[in-house]
Amino acid sequence: MLPYLFPSRFSQWLGPLIAAAIGALLIAVIVVVTGIVDLSAAKPHPEGWARFLHYTFDRSTAFHAGPKPPADLDSPIRIAAGAAYYGQVCARCHGGPGFGQNPVVLSMHPRPQYLATDLPIANFSSPELFRIVKAGVKYSAMPSWPADRRDDEIWQLVAFLRALPKMSPETFRQLAVVSQDQAVSPVPFGQKPAQRAYALRNDDEPPRVSYNYRTPVFGFSGYALSANPAATCARCHGADGAGGGAFPNLTLQSPDYLARTLTAYAAGRRRSGFMQMVATELSPAQIDALAHHYAALPRRSSEAGATAPALGQQIALQGVPSAGLAPCASCHGVTLAASKAYPLLEGEAHWYLANQMRVFRSGGRGSIVGDKIEDPMVAIARKLDDRQIEAVAGYYAAQPPAKVQSFAAVEPKR
Known part of the structure; x- marks a missing residue:
């Protein structure tokens, strides 16, 4: 019986192996064509499968970990810069100190982790966090960084993530949330603008016909449509437009330069994961109004009293x-x-x-x-x-x- 089940010659295995392969392929085709597999987000992955996927993700992240962190990774200026982006984008899914997570995002599978605790961040080194932020995660809602070659922006977000678990709710609100006293005069969206194509790292990825890479876009917060873009600008540049050291001082430039720069960000001709997200939401009328608003603010040096080498x-x-x-x-x-x-x-x-x-x-x-x-x-x-x-x-x-x-x-x- 054993020699029959386990023949000694390799050629005697070929027939059964080919038959098994054909059978497996046939079953796979039937499963796909009939649609019997439930891919809805209403049902979680089976426990064993979920653990397998997360283990695979952990090993892939470790293997493809990013470069060596900058020496000043934990500096306050990097943390503050990363906070501005996190509060605008990441907090929508991952929450923050003193805030829970949105019920819509917790209806995803896999669910975004709550990052304001030690466990999720402590599981990864800084190069691994860099990899996750830059490359994103397939088969989840975690996107890749929208602007290629802007590793400096990614390290700013990594610096903030490392500080987040020990951050108080008061500090988080101060760094990442726009306060009401930063609100300024409304900037109307204006008449319906003509849509214009913009460049992104994956804008030629098929099927191209299924997507719309055109500005203005419908953004996360809807600040452009609600005529409140200047308050969002204040998240990074401050209500006075001076930038706080991590971001450019907008009061130093002419309205022409500011308008052309915002237009270049929106079109993707100038890279920035921070700024393209903001600029693509703005109408041409808002770009022009914001440029004149910041150029009209009192002009001041970012670092008064500095000594010139x-x-x-x-x-x-x-x-x-x-x-x-x-x-x-x-x-x-x-x-x-x-x-x-x-x-x-x-x-x-x-x-x-x-x-x-x-x-x-x-x-x-x-x-x-x-x-x-x-x-x-x-x-x-x-x-x-x-x-x-x-x-x-x-x-x-x-x-x-x-x-x-x-x-x-x-x-x-x-």
């Missing part, structure tokens, strides 16, 4: 001849900034300027033409080391705001 002044005004770099002022000076649509840097926050130059150096910023980045700042930043970047950022942070000049019909470079 001598090396930074040399780079800004004389360049780095040994590296073939012209002075920063040749593009970012007041006159040329007006004619070439480069941003004004005087009075901007040191941390923000240094971080953005490192983002240029890594290829995360720059004007996008097709699949290529075409921006002189990418090549320039790659010729500067960290010491030089910190110095020139310090120099511009110490300068009083430059005089704003208006210009027209020029797209922003970045």
